[in-house]
Amino acid sequence: MGEWKLINANQAAAHAARLARAAVIPAYPITPQTTVVETIEEFIHEGIMDAEYIRVESEHSAMAAAIGASASGVRTFTATSSQGLLYMGEVVFWAAGSRLPIGMVIVDRAVGPPWNIHTDHQDAMSQRDSGWIQMFVSSAQEALDSVITMYKVAENPEVLLPFMVCIDAFILSHTYMPVNVPDQAEVDSFLPTYRPPHWMLDPDLPVDMGNLVMPMEDYMEMRWSIHTSMEKAKELLNQISREFAERFGRDHGGLVKAVDLEDADVAIVSLGTLSSEAEYALKRIDTAKTGLLKVRMFRPFPREEIIKLLKDKDVVVVLDRSISFGHSGPLAMEVRSALYGIDEAPKVVNFIVGLGGRDVTYKDIVSMVNFAIKVPEDEVFPCYWYGLKDRIRSLRLKGVI
Amino acid sequence: MSESKEVEMVLPISYPSPGAMGKTGIWRVFKPVIDLSKCIKCWQCWLYCPEDTVVMEGDHPKIDYEYCKGCGVCKEVCRAGAISMIREGG
Numbered sequence: 001m002g003e004w005k006l007i008n009a010n011q012a013a014a015h016a017a018r019l020a021r022a023a024v025i026p027a028y029p030i031t032p033q034t035t036v037v038e039t040i041e042e043f044i045h046e047g048i049m050d051a052e053y054i055r056v057e058s059e060h061s062a063m064a065a066a067i068g069a070s071a072s073g074v075r076t077f078t079a080t081s082s083q084g085l086l087y088m089g090e091v092v093f094w095a096a097g098s099r100l101p102i103g104m105v106i107v108d109r110a111v112g113p114p115w116n117i118h119t120d121h122q123d124a125m126s127q128r129d130s131g132w133i134q135m136f137v138s139s140a141q142e143a144l145d146s147v148i149t150m151y152k153v154a155e156n157p158e159v160l161l162p163f164m165v166c167i168d169a170f171i172l173s174h175t176y177m178p179v180n181v182p183d184q185a186e187v188d189s190f191l192p193t194y195r196p197p198h199w200m201l202d203p204d205l206p207v208d209m210g211n212l213v214m215p216m217e218d219y220m221e222m223r224w225s226i227h228t229s230m231e232k233a234k235e236l237l238n239q240i241s242r243e244f245a246e247r248f249g250r251d252h253g254g255l256v257k258a259v260d261l262e263d264a265d266v267a268i269v270s271l272g273t274l275s276s277e278a279e280y281a282l283k284r285i286d287t288a289k290t291g292l293l294k295v296r297m298f299r300p301f302p303r304e305e306i307i308k309l310l311k312d313k314d315v316v317v318v319l320d321r322s323i324s325f326g327h328s329g330p331l332a333m334e335v336r337s338a339l340y341g342i343d344e345a346p347k348v349v350n351f352i353v354g355l356g357g358r359d360v361t362y363k364d365i366v367s368m369v370n371f372a373i374k375v376p377e378d379e380v381f382p383c384y385w386y387g388l389k390d391r392i393r394s395l396r397l398k399g400v401i
Numbered sequence: 402m403s404e405s406k407e408v409e410m411v412l413p414i415s416y417p418s419p420g421a422m423g424k425t426g427i428w429r430v431f432k433p434v435i436d437l438s439k440c441i442k443c444w445q446c447w448l449y450c451p452e453d454t455v456v457m458e459g460d461h462p463k464i465d466y467e468y469c470k471g472c473g474v475c476k477e478v479c480r481a482g483a484i485s486m487i488r489e490g491g
Contacts, residue, residue, distance in 0.1 A: 199412055199414045218413075222412070228409070229410075232407055
């Protein structure tokens with residue numbers, strides 16, 4: 001079923017918005033996201049998509065418009081990158097706090113200065129605590145399928161939170177791959193029309209959203225409610241991903257995807273396209289039995305799966321395409337905290353790689369794994385920068401290999 | 402909600418009602434007072450009051466001092482100059 005097309009992940013995301021019948025698209029261009037909203041505009045122009053396309057004046061306005069549209073009770077979609085996401089930041093939090101299941105594609109791009117349009121996860125990481133569900137993908141097909149799957153998760157009456165599907169800039173956004181674009185009828189039978197079960201803007205019953213509260217009022221209860229819905233989203237994503245796999249015949253995994261992990265002694269953990277490169281590297285590692293744990297959902301964080309799948313490993317190698325300055329890579333922090341307190345917990349070795357789009361090849365991943373195996377057991381919080389220029393490496397500084 | 406309810410929606414939603422923020426009349430520094438002998442019943446004060454505290458009483462406007470914050474918009478829009486702002490407690 002469906003139709004095979006040779007498209008990139010941005011076009012795949014646009015097809016997903018069309019197939020999900022997103023009814024309002026507030027659009028503001030930014031490289032490398034622009035072709036997502038451009039492709040949607042073409043669909044509307046060609047008459048194959050029925051949506052209100054709003055050419056807003058900024059990303060801040062894009063999300064504000066998305067909030068208004070979603071609050072009026074329709075499925076809403078937008079996309080952004082890097083500086084655009086940062087500028088949108090204030091209203092990103094408002095979308096989650098208002099419990100509106102807006103869909104957004106983030107084409108992950110480095111944050112300036114200096115200007116850099118290439119891939120890096122720092123933009124998405126900056127919104128980690130916004131209350132948005134965050135999913136990282138590693139193919140154009142997975143981008144398309146995840147947007148459709150995530151609407152179903154996000155619109156569940158026990159979740160009602162917005163979601164980001166994070167696509168690596170250029171490696172996915174501008175790389176053409178064969179993608180199966182499902183039929184509209186297939187998607188319609190999987191994803192029902194959005195009917196807000198909680199609240200909506202209705203002239204016959206005026207509501208006030210986000211009114212001032214005092215510390216003794218419900219602010220803290222609302223935060224607790226977002227948190228519990230996030231936890232619920234984990235269970236639902238696994239369940240809905242299985243349903244998707246049964247109907248469409250494609251299984252990208254749930255919260256995580258494990259490859260050759262069961263009897264491995266070493267595990268590589270990563271997000272996005274670093275995972276597909278790591279999967280390719282697995283067969284070329286001859287020093288230890290190595291498997292891969294691709295983390296698909298970063299928020300909510302799949303700590304139960306991390307514990308279950310990694311607790312018996314000897315070494316866990318975490319690749320981070322971003323840096324939380326003054327500490328370590330954000331993914332490594334989460335993996336370490338999940339494994340804390342477990343008897344004979346694995347040694348977690350973090351590598352900061354590929355910032356600003358610097359290439360990370362399977363050969364690099366093989367050498368990082370080989371290095372990690374030799375890191376002494378008693379080394380506190382191993383975190384290494386891999387791939388810095390020789391000029392820096394020759395200084396033989398701590399944490400640089 | 403599904404059967405195994407583990408989540409309780411707590412929403413930042415409120416429904417408008419008089420005095421949702423308490424008796425806001427105590428915020429007032431200047432009190433608008435209508436001289437009904439000058440009032441021409443044009444209802445501009447009723448139309449412009451941002452807090453809906455100018456009400457129609459019979460054929461003339463009346464200010465609800467429990468909620469009027471004393472912003473003075475009614476005085477500014479009064480075509481007859483019938484409203485004056487008097488300092489509270491003065």
